[in-house]
Amino acid sequence: MMVQGPISSGERWSPPGLPGRPSGWAPPGLPGSPVPPGGGRRRERLRAATTQEIIETARRLLVTQGPEGASLRAIAREMGMTAPALYRYFGSHEELLRHVVASIFTDLAENVRGAIHTAADSAPADISSSDVMALKLTAGCRAFRAWTLGHVPEFSLIFGSPLPGLEVLHEMHDPTVDCGYQFGQVFLDLFGDLYHKYPFAIPADDDIQPKLRDQLARFRDGMGSDLPLGALQTFLRCWVRLYGAVSLEAFGHLKFALDDPTPMFELMLADLASIVGLRYPLARRTPDEAQAARPQSA
Numbered sequence: 001m002m003v004q005g006p007i008s009s010g011e012r013w014s015p016p017g018l019p020g021r022p023s024g025w026a027p028p029g030l031p032g033s034p035v036p037p038g039g040g041r042r043r044e045r046l047r048a049a050t051t052q053e054i055i056e057t058a059r060r061l062l063v064t065q066g067p068e069g070a071s072l073r074a075i076a077r078e079m080g081m082t083a084p085a086l087y088r089y090f091g092s093h094e095e096l097l098r099h100v101v102a103s104i105f106t107d108l109a110e111n112v113r114g115a116i117h118t119a120a121d122s123a124p125a126d127i128s129s130s131d132v133m134a135l136k137l138t139a140g141c142r143a144f145r146a147w148t149l150g151h152v153p154e155f156s157l158i159f160g161s162p163l164p165g166l167e168v169l170h171e172m173h174d175p176t177v178d179c180g181y182q183f184g185q186v187f188l189d190l191f192g193d194l195y196h197k198y199p200f201a202i203p204a205d206d207d208i209q210p211k212l213r214d215q216l217a218r219f220r221d222g223m224g225s226d227l228p229l230g231a232l233q234t235f236l237r238c239w240v241r242l243y244g245a246v247s248l249e250a251f252g253h254l255k256f257a258l259d260d261p262t263p264m265f266e267l268m269l270a271d272l273a274s275i276v277g278l279r280y281p282l283a284r285r286t287p288d289e290a291q292a293a294r295p296q297s298a
Contacts, residue, residue, distance in 0.1 A: 051089050059100045063153040104154045105179035113186050115143030134278040138269050145246045191235050200277035202230030238272050
């Protein structure tokens with residue numbers, strides 16, 4: 001079953017860039033970087049391949065040895081290069097680390113987006129379009145959890161304590177900020193699609209605490225969203241629940257009570273669905289209900 005939308009269309013979807021950033025932009029050396037004019041001459045291809053190898057090597061050393069083991073000297077040694085040679089590709093160690101973090105955000109975004117696409121494409125033909133939205137939402141959340149549990153060191157790098165020198169990540173032209181926003185855009189676009197198709201109850205602007213309302217307005221402007229402030233408040237409420245559940249499990253902070261947090265995670269998904277007016281788990285349908293939900297042929 002195919003349900004058209006920014007997440008579920010058959011075409012490969014990429015989140016829009018931030019204001020002032022062309023759609024499809026990616027940091028140099030990351031997947032998605034534009035091909036140089038002329039089809040990519042050999043020099044440009046070699047440079048792009050080396051840049052990507054540097055990023056992958058730095059990421060591997062960060063994951064396996066921590067920040068102390070990912071010095072420029074260590075990265076160069078792994079690649080059979082000299083440390084000064086790395087400066088032909090990155091202006092500083094900090095710049096390289098920012099591209100590493102950006103590449104992790106990109107991997108995570110592609111993983112979550114792929115799960116949402118798969119959920120839409122494989123949805124049963126006898127369920128309603130709102131139930132398809134529930135499948136897409138829960139698939140994205142499960143993909144975020146699965147990726148995190150399989151990449152705890154990387155999760156710590158992008159969502160835990162920032163690496164030295166990367167504490168301030170709010171410049172609009174920083175690759176980490178761009179790719180971080182693009183990861184968030186995957187969930188925000190899905191959420192916006194849900195709200196526009198099946199509006200759920202949200203507070204009016206005047207009912208939102210003034211200090212929070214001002215922050216939500218800044219967030220909306222920064223993301224280029226057209227959602228009401230109340231919908232963005234609900235979006236952040238859902239994100240806090242999802243991130244909280246996943247990070248507690250990833251860092252072992254549920255082991256005092258749970259050997260397997262999966263059932264608790266499923267309960268959390270049911271809570272999220274109810275907040276946005278969806279039904280989850282999906283109710284079993286009678287044959288008559290299933291027939292009524294099927295699209296009618298012309």
